[in-house]
Amino acid sequence: MTIRFGVSPIAWINDDMPELGGDTPVETVLQDIQELGFSGVELGGKFPRDPTVLRALLSSYHLELVGGWYSSKLLVRSAEAEIEAMRGHLELLQALGCSVFVIAETSNAIHGARDCPLTTSPVLGGDDWKRFGERLTEVADFVEQSGLRFAYHHHLGTAVETAEELDRFLSVTGESVGLTLDTGHAALGGIDPLSVIRSAPERIAHVHCKDVRRHVFDKLMSEGGSFLDGVLRGMFTVPGDGDLDFALVFQALSDVRYSGWVIVEAEQDPAIANPRTYAQLGLDTLRAEASLSGLKEAA
Numbered sequence: 051m052t053i054r055f056g057v058s059p060i061a062w063i064n065d066d067m068p069e070l071g072g073d074t075p076v077e078t079v080l081q082d083i084q085e086l087g088f089s090g091v092e093l094g095g096k097f098p099r100d101p102t103v104l105r106a107l108l109s110s111y112h113l114e115l116v117g118g119w120y121s122s123k124l125l126v127r128s129a130e131a132e133i134e135a136m137r138g139h140l141e142l143l144q145a146l147g148c149s150v151f152v153i154a155e156t157s158n159a160i161h162g163a164r165d166c167p168l169t170t171s172p173v174l175g176g177d178d179w180k181r182f183g184e185r186l187t188e189v190a191d192f193v194e195q196s197g198l199r200f201a202y203h204h205h206l207g208t209a210v211e212t213a214e215e216l217d218r219f220l221s222v223t224g225e226s227v228g229l230t231l232d233t234g235h236a237a238l239g240g241i242d243p244l245s246v247i248r249s250a251p252e253r254i255a256h257v258h259c260k261d262v263r264r265h266v267f268d269k270l271m272s273e274g275g276s277f278l279d280g281v282l283r284g285m286f287t288v289p290g291d292g293d294l295d296f297a298l299v300f301q302a303l304s305d306v307r308y309s310g311w312v313i314v315e316a317e318q319d320p321a322i323a324n325p326r327t328y329a330q331l332g333l334d335t336l337r338a339e340a341s342l343s344g345l346k347e348a349a
Contacts (some may be wrong), residue, residue, distance in 0.1 A: 093118025183222025228255025263294030
């Protein structure tokens with residue numbers, strides 16, 4: 051039962067809003083991540099996609115590629131078409147020795163639209179859920195056969211946002227469909243991460259740890275703000291700087307003997323929240339909680 055700590059580069063360079071850190075060199079990001087003591091990094095939008103080039107780049111900083119977000123369109127295309135569309139991304143992850151495939155449905159998502167209030171997140175009907183679950187399971191089976199664990203990311207502004215939606219999602223998908231449990235998106239979506247860990251431990255394939263500033267989120271929702279507005283206002287931060295109790299999260303993970311990557315992540319404006327400073331706080335917080343809970347960090 052061991053864990054490894056990685057980090058998302060989104061705190062340095064935001065792929066959804068390129069104006070946030072878009073001029074930061076990838077090498078600067080990787081040097082910071084290495085010096086802070088992380089073992090791995092998730093794929094960023096500015097990272098090279100040639101496996102040979104990317105492997106050499108990460109190796110020079112002694113970092114592993116943990117995986118990277120993939121946007122699926124399964125509500126509007128078949129599983130076969132999705133498998134073909136994802137092939138290049140999957141092959142890159144395979145070539146870099148990744149163990150997880152992080153994916154979220156974005157065909158009707160609003161999280162990337164600055165003019166769409168979060169109150170207008172998409173809602174699926176009964177037939178949509180059935181079709182979505184069948185297609186997603188077929189794709190997950192393929193990913194599993196390819197040697198990676200499928201890790202679906204529930205996310206604000208998408209069809210799997212609330213506790214009710216996550217329950218429905220789990221009921222219509224097969225066992226090959228694992229979860230990226232994201233503490234920040236869970237908390238603000240009304241999902242109890244402890245309940246998910248305890249009730250569906252076999253589904254927890256990957257863990258994203260971000261903290262939240264709930265008062266910022268509540269004000270955002272009352273004013274009809276968008277997901278990106280929330281990011282700019284600071285509704286997310288790193289563990290140790292917000293409202294969540296990560297001692298409880300890590301004890302729950304320890305209780306179910308979670309083994310895998312734990313990612314420090316927080317979408318913030320790097321001009322306001324220094325990525326290196328905040329990543330260090332997040333890592334220090336999680337390492338302390340892991341040690342207290344009995345979770346061992348891999349050497």
